[in-house]
Amino acid sequence: MENILQQIGIENYIYLSTLLFCVGAFGVLYRRNAIVMFMSIEIMLNAVNLLLVAFSTYHQDAAGQVFVFFSMAVAAAEVAVGLAILVAIYRNLNNIDIDSLKKLKG
Amino acid sequence: MLTTLFYILSAITLATAFLTILSKNPIHSAIYLVLCFFSIAGHYLMFNAQFLAIVHIIVYSGAIMILMLFTIMLMNLNKEDEQNKSALTRIAAVLSFCLVAFVLLATFVKAQPVINEYKVSGQDYQSIKVLGQVLLNEYMVPFEFASVLLLVSMIGAVLLSKKEHINS
């Protein structure tokens, strides 16, 4: 079984996931819509997942992929709760613009 | 051939990720994100991690994104009515993006990682069978915790989205 990394090189995956991660971070900072921010977070999570898989292959070890499963589980849980919170907020405020959520101040 | 495929997939991944963020309509964002996830699944396939790719598509595209779409529709957000952030914030966001990218890449470059020769052990390490064994032997406890986490989040989600009757 051939290893795809022999052809592409792990560094390319690192660059890719770094960029993807940055795009996710950018999205979080750029948008006001809470749902889109959620999506950006998913992008960041996926960037990490991708890198985990790449290293799993690099080391020829299953542990990396197992971590991805856990990461997915966490992501799923997070989305479920997060969306529930958003729905609750929406019910009260009638929008989910994070700039209007300023109650949490000292 | 594979290299080309990698670049194409990477381009799609990054482009859709950007489009997710930049498109004004949340529905469009969601759709771009689904595309993004599919391309990532493509990467997984290139690693020969078929099971992971399938799970990825099922969980992300199938479950998470559908959930999001439902939420969007529930909230009636399928309009392009989101006000933009102030110009200053957006510039700051772009700058932060550049900064994070620069810092991370610079770190990687500066670290000068010694990349060993890519080995091929020949062992099976990513079939469903092996993964299942690893998951349920070595990672038994975290696995159980993950299940508890999911259960808790389910309960939490249900409770949170229940209508409150304080006022009535």
Place this chain on the structure above:
Amino acid sequence: MDTKLALLLLFAPFIGFLINVFTGKKLSGNLSGIIGTAAVAVSFAVTLSFFLQVSSTKEAVMVDLFQWMKLANFDVHFAFQLDQLSLLWLMFVTGIGTLIHVYSISYMHDDENIHKFFAYLNLFVFFMITLVMGNNLLIMFIGWEGVGLCSYLLIGFWYKNQDYNDAAKKAFIMNRIGDLGFLIGIFIIGYLFHSLDYTDIRTVIETGSHHIDPTWLSIAALCLFIGACGKSAQIPLYTWLPDAMAGPTPVSALIHAATMVTAGIFMITRLNYVFDLAPEVQNIIAIVGAVTSLIAASIGLVQNDIKKVLAYSTVSQLGLMFLALGLGAYEIAVFHVITHAFFKACLFLGSGSVIHAMHGEQDMRYMGGLRKVMKVTFITFLISTLAISGLPPFAGFFSKDEILMTAFHHNKPLWVIGSVASIMTAFYMFRLLYLTFYKDFRGTEEQKKHLHESPGLITFPLIVLAILAAVGGAISLPGNSWLNEYLAPVITRHAEHHHMGTTEYMLMAVAIVGALIGIGLAYAKYIKQSAVPAQDSEITGFAKVLYNKFYVDEIYTALIVKPIYALGSFFKNVTEVAISGFIFGLGKLANVLGAEGKTLQNGSIGFYLFAFVLGICSIIVYIFLAK
């Protein structure tokens, strides 16, 4: 037996003080006066018996009571010593003290606080006895500060007048400046000799049992001399004494003429073996004494307050005594102390008698012609004036002449200064006499009607003192000095015996002629020309400088008191504010930081996310890139 008697000598005045303090209000004025007088008289009687005993046995009486202080290298005991020197001092302290107590019974008769007056006087005598009797420097210091306290209490006796209180305060504080010097001197002595007992110090010096650093010894002597300057009103600490005349006249006579102010001379004589080892300090003492004598005499020339003249005269005479001390002629200084005590006490009491008759008027410009109504006062005053002016055969002549003679043999310029001061003394004393007792009365008619001779209780001490002033010189006649022999055991190095040759007789003649010149000038001006000193505003030229006492008080105020107050204002308004501002500024800073930090927590998730990203970047940079 000796111990009990010594304690009786010491505590009799103290018991008098206690009686007058606690029961004085219920006693009549006369009774408290009698108690006070009796207390001192008892001391005098005991002193007399000791005096006779010690004169014959030539053995000092030592009394050791108990340990007082304990220091690393020596202990200090409550211990007393009655030797020739202390007994001599006690004789005139208690003797003149008794006379002045008698005088005060009549003089203070009308005062509402007479019992307090006697209480303070008794307390003063008690402390004076402590000062003289102590067998170490620290006991002397108790008395030293104690007499200063009594001086404070008595100067400010009429406490309703804040000027008098100021004078009292000034006296106390100036004395304390000297006391600090004294204390430092005690420290060095203690450090050098490992003891403060006179006998121990003397033994160490005489046997040379351990090495004494001469530099430190000189510094110690200088510090002790500063102490003496404060108590005995020498330059630069003399200005309190003229102001101290605010007190009742008997106080001026007892404390500020006869006894307390001679404490400095007593101390130096007591420690003569220490001062003998510090010739530089002796020079300083001689010069300070001579200069003080001259300056005080020159100020005395133009003063119009009868007591002020006497006060400056006291300073001047004390200066002469210090001159003698500085020349190493301790016996002569003691001799002058004694004669001075007689005639100066007499003069003060006489002026008190005059003031009594004048109903409190002290300005000589409003007196005159009193000789006709106050015969006894006049005659005693005249005898004392002759004595202080240095005319034979009165007491002052012998003592003053001895001082000048010693000065002539050691240091001619000092002799010149001393002689000039003596001529001035003769002048201003006769000026005083003429203005007060001669010519016609210049006061109001009201005062004239009430002029009267003072009662017997006042004139009796005057007569006794005048007799002493007349014949007191007999204790140390030139060539045949009882005093020198008597004091021989306590003084280690004796003044060389002046052979009475031609030079000596010449010097005597010069002194007499000088005194006569001074008297003649006064006679010419105040009897022949009938001059009366000008009013304050009309005084001009150098006389004005003299009249204003060389502006020394003003200079001290400008140089010392004002800067201290200015420093106080500076500390209060600048330093205190700055320090508390800084300290409490730290507290305020925390407040401000909190208030500012609070606004960072503005609730905007976007802002938090930015902060978060930047924070992560910083951490990564710090961990991975900063090296």
Place this chain on the structure above:
Amino acid sequence: MDVLIILITLLIGAAATYFAGDKLASKVATFFSLAAFGLTLYISYLQSNGVEVGFTRPWIRVPNIQLSFLADGLSLTMVLLTTALAPIIILSTFKKVQNKAKSFYGLIMLMVFAMAGTFLSGDGLLYYIFWELSLIPIYFIALIWGGGEAEARKKDVVKFFIYTFAGSLFMLVAFVYLYQKTGSFLNYHFLRLHLNGTEQFWIFFAFFIAYAIKIPIIPFHTWQANVYQKAPTAGTMLLSGIMLKMAIYSIIRWQLPIAPAPAKEYMYPLIALCIAGVIYGSILALKQQDLKKLLAYSSLAHVGLIAAGVYTLTIDGLRGAVLQMVAHGFVVVGLFYAAEIIQRRYNTTEISEMGGIRVQTPRFTSMFMILVLASVALPSTFNFVGEFEVLYSLAQTNIWFAVLGGTTIILGAFYMLRMFQQVMLGEQNTKVFADVTFGEGFVFVLIIGVLLFFGLYPKPIVNFVSPVLENIILHINTSN
């Protein structure tokens, strides 16, 4: 019988005072404070006859804190001072209507308890607990029963509390460090420790900050004058009479033996700082318009001299400081009591509004005068004995220290006599001033009696404290 009984008596006294109710509180407090004084005397008597009255028992295993009470001459002298002043302070508040009397007297007793505990503790943490405990009652006493405007008072008292508390935390840090090294908080374990120069330096200055604020040494004194002025007189007496002695005692007991090297190395700057405080306080006292503030600054000057004596590291300096502490405790209580009496009658502490009191009050004047004279250290008063030894120790260190420190006898006389003149002398005041009552006079006579007796016969105290101080000096000199 051991020293614990003193503390127990005081603690029970505090509780009993509180539960006795407003009417009986003052009497119960007097009774218990007198009882404590009697017990202290008895225990001191036992101690001087060689009976071991201190003890060390295990208390808390982790961290290792022991119930350790040192009862040597030094501690017992300070406890004697505390328990002797306590009844005097309580007596001084009689005749004055107190609201919430039970809390007032209860807090006083609690504070006396804490201060006695501080003097007796032989375990660092126990000591620290007592040290901080003493701060709490005085905070409430000053806050609730103080004078002046409520807002300003609150501000000053809170400042005082935070300031001194913050200083003490440095001390706690030092203790924790020492605990790390020894595994125990016991005083004699600390003494056996061999610390290097740097460690000693930091420990010394951690202690120094705590003590310099409490004493106070300039420039840490800014809390003092305001609190003295605003606290009720009983509180001021507790503060100036006893509490600041805690700090000087602690220097002798804890700071110097644990970290002697910096004390030797920085001896000159430390003494210079203390003496600067003497002159600074004296000159500031000259400018004060408020009687209590004047006394506060005079106190600053005096404790500066005491601290200077301690830092000379000579037996004379330490002994003089201890004697001076006791003497100053009595004098300052007496002086504040005089200020309190004037304040009760004239309802002010402004010096400019006084004057001409002497005409009306011969007895009060005499007593006040004696206290003033004691405060300026006239020989034959107790203060002179202490001041002489302290100045002598300074002279041994450097003659100029003695000269500069000695200016206190000039400046002290200056401001005290000036104050006395302005307050007491002059023409009769139009306002009536009743002479002291029997009770008031009794308090004065007690204080003056102590001052004169020990001024002439200080031997009992000297003999009681000297062995301890000699040991401490020996320890300092033998450690490198």
